[in-house]
Amino acid sequence: MIWQIDLLILTLIVICGFCTIVVKDLLGAAVIFGAYSFLMCLLWTEMGAVDVAFTEASVGAGVSTVLFFAAVHRTTRHVKMKPSGRLMGKTIGLAAAGLMGCVLLYATTDFPSWADPNSPASTHVSPRYITGTIPDTSVPNMVTSVLADYRGFDTMFETAVILTAGLAVLIILGQTGNRSPLPISRLPQGPITQGYDDTIIRFITRIMTPFLQLFALYVIAHGHHSPGGGFQGGVILGATFILMSISYDLRMVTNRFNERTNLLLANTGLLIYSGIGALCLILGANFLDYSALAKILPGTTTITARSEAMLGVEIGVALAVMAIVILIYNNLVSNGTYENGL
Amino acid sequence: MINPEQYPILIVIVPFLSAFFLSITGCFKRSLCRPIALLALFGAAAAAVGSLHRVITTGIIHYRLGGWPPPFGIEYVIDHLNGLVLVVITLVALLAAIFSGKSVERELPGKEPLFYALFLLLVVGLLGMTITGDAFNLYVLLEISSLTAYALIAIGQDRAIHASFNYLIIGTIGASFYLLGVGHLYIMTGSLNMADLASILPQLYGSKAILTAFLLILIGVWTKMAFFPLHTWLPNSYTYAPTATSCLVAPLMTKVAVYIMIRMMFSVFTPAYVFHHLAMAPVVIWMAIAAIVGGSLLALSQRDFKKMLTYLIVAEVGYMVGGIWLANRLGITGAILHIVNDAFMTLCLFLAAGTIIHRTGGHHFDNLKGLFHQMPLTMTAFTIGALSMIGVPPTAGFFSKWYLILGSIQAGRYEFVAALLFSSLVNAVLFFRLLEISYFEKPPHQENTAHGPVSMVAEAPLTMLVPLLVSAITLIVLGIYSGELVTKIIQFAVPAGI
Numbered sequence: 001m002i003w004q005i006d007l008l009i010l011t012l013i014v015i016c017g018f019c020t021i022v023v024k025d026l027l028g029a030a031v032i033f034g035a036y037s038f039l040m041c042l043l044w045t046e047m048g049a050v051d052v053a054f055t056e057a058s059v060g061a062g063v064s065t066v067l068f069f070a071a072v073h074r075t076t077r078h079v080k081m082k083p084s085g086r087l088m089g090k091t092i093g094l095a096a097a098g099l100m101g102c103v104l105l106y107a108t109t110d111f112p113s114w115a116d117p118n119s120p121a122s123t124h125v126s127p128r129y130i131t132g133t134i135p136d137t138s139v140p141n142m143v144t145s146v147l148a149d150y151r152g153f154d155t156m157f158e159t160a161v162i163l164t165a166g167l168a169v170l171i172i173l174g175q176t177g178n179r180s181p182l183p184i185s186r187l188p189q190g191p192i193t194q195g196y197d198d199t200i201i202r203f204i205t206r207i208m209t210p211f212l213q214l215f216a217l218y219v220i221a222h223g224h225h226s227p228g229g230g231f232q233g234g235v236i237l238g239a240t241f242i243l244m245s246i247s248y249d250l251r252m253v254t255n256r257f258n259e260r261t262n263l264l265l266a267n268t269g270l271l272i273y274s275g276i277g278a279l280c281l282i283l284g285a286n287f288l289d290y291s292a293l294a295k296i297l298p299g300t301t302t303i304t305a306r307s308e309a310m311l312g313v314e315i316g317v318a319l320a321v322m323a324i325v326i327l328i329y330n331n332l333v334s335n336g337t338y339e340n341g342l
Numbered sequence: 343m344i345n346p347e348q349y350p351i352l353i354v355i356v357p358f359l360s361a362f363f364l365s366i367t368g369c370f371k372r373s374l375c376r377p378i379a380l381l382a383l384f385g386a387a388a389a390a391v392g393s394l395h396r397v398i399t400t401g402i403i404h405y406r407l408g409g410w411p412p413p414f415g416i417e418y419v420i421d422h423l424n425g426l427v428l429v430v431i432t433l434v435a436l437l438a439a440i441f442s443g444k445s446v447e448r449e450l451p452g453k454e455p456l457f458y459a460l461f462l463l464l465v466v467g468l469l470g471m472t473i474t475g476d477a478f479n480l481y482v483l484l485e486i487s488s489l490t491a492y493a494l495i496a497i498g499q500d501r502a503i504h505a506s507f508n509y510l511i512i513g514t515i516g517a518s519f520y521l522l523g524v525g526h527l528y529i530m531t532g533s534l535n536m537a538d539l540a541s542i543l544p545q546l547y548g549s550k551a552i553l554t555a556f557l558l559i560l561i562g563v564w565t566k567m568a569f570f571p572l573h574t575w576l577p578n579s580y581t582y583a584p585t586a587t588s589c590l591v592a593p594l595m596t597k598v599a600v601y602i603m604i605r606m607m608f609s610v611f612t613p614a615y616v617f618h619h620l621a622m623a624p625v626v627i628w629m630a631i632a633a634i635v636g637g638s639l640l641a642l643s644q645r646d647f648k649k650m651l652t653y654l655i656v657a658e659v660g661y662m663v664g665g666i667w668l669a670n671r672l673g674i675t676g677a678i679l680h681i682v683n684d685a686f687m688t689l690c691l692f693l694a695a696g697t698i699i700h701r702t703g704g705h706h707f708d709n710l711k712g713l714f715h716q717m718p719l720t721m722t723a724f725t726i727g728a729l730s731m732i733g734v735p736p737t738a739g740f741f742s743k744w745y746l747i748l749g750s751i752q753a754g755r756y757e758f759v760a761a762l763l764f765s766s767l768v769n770a771v772l773f774f775r776l777l778e779i780s781y782f783e784k785p786p787h788q789e790n791t792a793h794g795p796v797s798m799v800a801e802a803p804l805t806m807l808v809p810l811l812v813s814a815i816t817l818i819v820l821g822i823y824s825g826e827l828v829t830k831i832i833q834f835a836v837p838a839g840i
Contacts (some may be wrong), residue, residue: 104522107554111529120542124532128414153407153416157470157482160358164463164486167365168493171456172503260369267362274359287351289409 001115005046013039024079030068037061047115050227051143054219058235063325066242070333137306139224147229148310152288156273159230159317163266166324170259173336198247205247212240220318224307230317237318238325245329254330254338262327269320273313346396350405350418352389353428354469357382361462368455376443379458383439383465387432390469394425398830404475412475413535419475423678423835427472427601430685434593435465437809441693442586444803445700449584450497457494461590464490468598477524477610478534480602484520484566488513491595494587495579505578512575516565523558526551527610539610547615556620559606567599567659570633577640577652581705585696588648593688596655597681600662604678607666608837617669626667631761633660638768647776648695648705651688654731654772657765658684664758665746673749674836675828680742682827683730683820687739690727690813694720697802697810710776712785716799719807721780723814728773730817733766738820745828 016036023029037060044053112119129150133142137149147155216236223229245253257265277288285292290309291302300308330338344352360382368375396403397420405418420428439461450457467487474480492513496506528534530551531542546552561572568576576596580588607616617623637657644650662684665677695705697720702709714721730739743762750758785799801807820827 103554103557107526107551110549110551119529120532121529122532124542125413126532132414149408150410150415151478154479154482157479157486160463160466161482161485161489163362164460164489164493167456167460167463168489168496171453171460171493172496174453174456263369264366267365270362271359271366274355274362278355278359281348281351281355286348286406286409287355288407291409 001046006043009039009043009046013043026072026077026079027069030065030072033068034061034065037064051141051147051229054227054232058232058239062239063235063242063329066239066246067328067332070329073333074335136303137310138303139307139310141224141226143227144223144229144310144314145306148313149288149290149306152277152310152313155313155317156270156277156288159270159273159320162324163270163320166262166266166327169328169331170263170336173331201247205243209240209244212243213237216240216318220314221311223314224310230314231321233314234318234321235325237322238329241322241326242329245333250330250334250338253326257323257326257330259327259330259338262323262330265323266320266327269316269318269323272316272319276309276312276316346392347405349389349393349396350403350420350473351407353386353393353432353473354466356385356389357462357469358466360385361459361466364462365455365459368459372454375455375458376439376446379439379462380436382462383432383436386465386469387429387436390425390428390432393420394429394831396420397422397425413533413538416479417475417535417537418473419537420473421835422831423604424472424601426678426831426835427598427681428469430682431465431468431472431594431598434685434689435468435590437689437693437813438586438590438593441589441696441806441809443805445585445696445806448700449499449586453497457497457586460490460494461586464494464590468594471598472601475536476534477527477536477539481517481521481524484517487595487598488517488566491587491591494591495583498583498587500582501578502582502584505575505582509575509579512565512572516562516572519558519562519565521562523555523560523562526555526558530555536605536610540612543611544615547619553620556606556611556616560603563599563603563606564663567596567603567663568656569659569663570629570636570656573633573637573656573659576656577649580652580655581646581649585699589689589692589696592652592655592692593685596659597662597685600659600666600677600681603663604666604674613669613837613840617667623667623669627664627755627758630660630664630667631757633657633663634761634765638765641772642768645707646705647707647710648692648699650772651691651695654769655688658688661743661746661762661765664761665749668746668749668753668755668758669840670749670753671833671836671840672745672752674840675832676742676745676747676749678832678835679745679824679828683738683742683817683824686813686816686820687727687730690723690810690817691731693806693810693813694724694727697806698724700806701799701802707776707779710780711783713780713799714777716785717801720802720810721777723810724780725773725777726814726817728769728777730821732769732773736818736821738817738824741821741824 013036016032016039019032020029020036023032037056041053041056041061044050044056116122129142129146133139133145137145139145139149216233219228219236220230220233223233241253241257276290276293280289280292281287283292283295290306292305293309294300294302294305297305297308360378364375364378364382367378393403403418403420406412407416407418409415442461446454446457464487467483467490470483471480471487474483492506492510495509496503524534527539530546530549531539533539533542543552565572580592583591607613634657637653637655637660641650641653641657644653658680662677662680665673665680668674697717698709698713699705701717702713726737730737733740733743735741743766747759747762750756750762802810
């Protein structure tokens with residue numbers, strides 16, 4: 001912990017947060033917000049929470065910025081404020097935020113010191129996770145074992161939150177009545193149009209994509225040993241397709257991943273996760289008690305079965321996250337029509 | 343046969359798995375979606391009833407997810423309080439799902455698979471929040487129920503998108519408050535398990551951070567339940583939501599939020615801390631009075647019966663919050679009983695409203711004209727719901743109101759008694775006006791045929807009528823058996839030491 005760096009990052013975070021609110025150009029605000037996320041990511045890394053930093057980088061700085069771009073592309077880039085009541089609203093907002101800040105500062109006076117090894121968070125449940133992860137689950141990365149096993153039930157619902165977001169985008173943007181939820185026959189067919197015709201960008205994207213996807217698979221598979229896992233890997237996989245759709249054309253992606261494929265993949269991902277849980281139930285243990293899977297997985301003990309099941313679960317998460325990221329991007333950028341992208 | 347040990351998880355997992363299965367099936371055969379949803383909700387309801395039965399006969403159930411002991415893993419805990427709420431949620435959701443068939447077909451053509459998948463996920467969110475014994479797990483499920491609710495409201499008519507966006511912003515702020523509060527608790531204790539928190543917290547009751555945590559959680563939950571000054575998102579979202587959505591969301595969302603408040607106040611914190619350490623009960627009761635009076639007055643000014651009902655929800659939230667903060671056994675009993683009664687009352691009224699909207703196409707007072715003659719069964723059910731809302735025996739509404747009034751007299755809070763009576767009076771005025779319009783006024787559209795005037799509005803289809811009548815009959819049954827309900831279940835749900 002180097003307090004000078006902390007101070008610098010925290011100052012920049014406050015500045016970025018402030019600018020995001022003040023800037024009238026929404027595209028600019030989205031970029032600054034991306035920078036904010038990267039700074040947060042640095043902060044997490046500096047605090048030793050590398051997994052969180054990785055997620056922040058891929059989800060916060062990466063995909064959400066692209067989704068903001070897509071939304072701005074389909075709506076408007078400049079904020080229009082009503083002059084009437086503007087001062088009043090601003091004053092009330094500022095007062096509420098100031099009050100809230102004071103309350104939070106008031107609470108921090110009782111907090112344990114920064115990075116105190118004797119703080120309750122470090123002494124109550126954490127020691128069990130740190131010492132228990134290898135004997136309990138044989139997974140060296142304790143973040144993964146907490147995420148996918150000790151508190152795997154939360155992670156299952158977090159994945160469901162992402163799926164819900166996808167379904168929500170689809171039900172709101174999908175045009176009522178006019179379009180069936182299976183638009184495959186009505187998809188614009190034909191060759192890729194000259195969307196954003198830039199040879200260099202296209203060439204680099206074409207070269208990069210396989211490597212990015214390989215890296216994503218590595219992140220998913222290696223989550224047991226190093227930072228990473230289903231969420232990050234799934235987001236990177238999805239991002240490669242978004243990259244293709246930006247550098248070529250939306251159709252290039254929708255021809256491969258239409259709405260139906262995405263829905264099927266996402267739901268299958270969730271079914272893999274909850275199905276593994278239900279399998280434990282059928283084998284006579286509690287829901288998500290992976291040790292029961294040792295009965296059917298050859299060559300595993302009740303401990304290594306946990307490790308194997310976590311890999312299965314991570315694959316489910318990755319599938320769902322990838323499909324939903326693509327689905328949300330496709331719908332946002334084309335306003336639900338699948339016709340023109342960025 | 344399924345092992346009864348596994349009932350708790352089945353309540354949540356059956357609709358959860360079915361949502362994805364339904365979503366996949368919907369890609370191939372759309373007509374199968376509704377039967378799957380109904381089957382899933384029926385399964386959940388059976389498991390919930392089974393669990394409640396086990397709680398009554400053998401005591402509190404603990405279920406370890408992943409087999410990990412708390413506080414290291416997540417735990418489900420079912421006691422008398424949430425066992426009862428779970429049964430209410432599953433039954434209301436089942437009735438709403440049976441009802442929704444025709445209205446979804448008309449209002450959201452082509453979107454059935456998505457609608458039912460989100461519907462099931464919303465129910466999963468509500469059930470998961472109710473059953474869990476882990477403060478963070480509750481937040482995750484809160485996200486699911488909120489996101490699905492935003493989506494299901496946004497697809498309604500007129501200003502639904504705008505209303506839903508308002509709800510999204512305010513609801514997200516509320517959820518963030520809750521999360522911030524849980525974060526404070528974690529910093530100070532290192533635990534997320536409710537029972538574990540309850541055992542650590544008493545040593546920290548003097549702490550400012552714990553006080554902040556409690557207030558943050560309380561404000562977050564109040565936002566979610568639309569407690570009076572924070573209610574602004576509710577009326578428009580529930581009015582413009584599709585019929586099928588409002589029939590599910592209106593009876594359940596606020597009630598589950600009230601349940602969360604009770605859980606946080608009594609199972610994470612203690613009555614001693616909430617009522618004696620913090621001297622805020624009088625303030626909260628005055629806020630509840632403001633909710634009751636404000637909600638009633640705003641309801642009085644509406645000319646749209648669906649919107650009127652949404653303001654009544656705001657008033658009813660005041661009943662429950664006030665009842666709990668009376669801090670005596672009678673008041674809390676009344677509030678818990680009112681969670682059950684109000685869920686079915688609101689369901690009955692919204693189902694009736696949905697039926698009327700389905701047949702007449704609008705939710706203005708004028709649409710009610712002459713409906714008593716055209717839709718006698720619907721209007722009878724509506725009348726029972728209205729009587730219960732006013733608090734006429736033997737309908738359920740009377741009994742919870744009775745407990746609340748007794749509780750407030752015992753606590754010496756006569757202003758709360760006055761607010762309750764005022765609200766009953768306003769409800770009487772409101773509903774008798776509606777009944778008068780529907781009984782005495784002539785229907786607007788009549789075609790003169792050889793056999794005299796024949797109305798174009800007919801009684802509702804059977805899939806709508808059956809759940810409506812069931813909910814109306816439930817109100818009377820609940821009223822008759824409310825004594826049993828209190829002695830067998832609710833008296834064990836009131837925290838000890840009150």
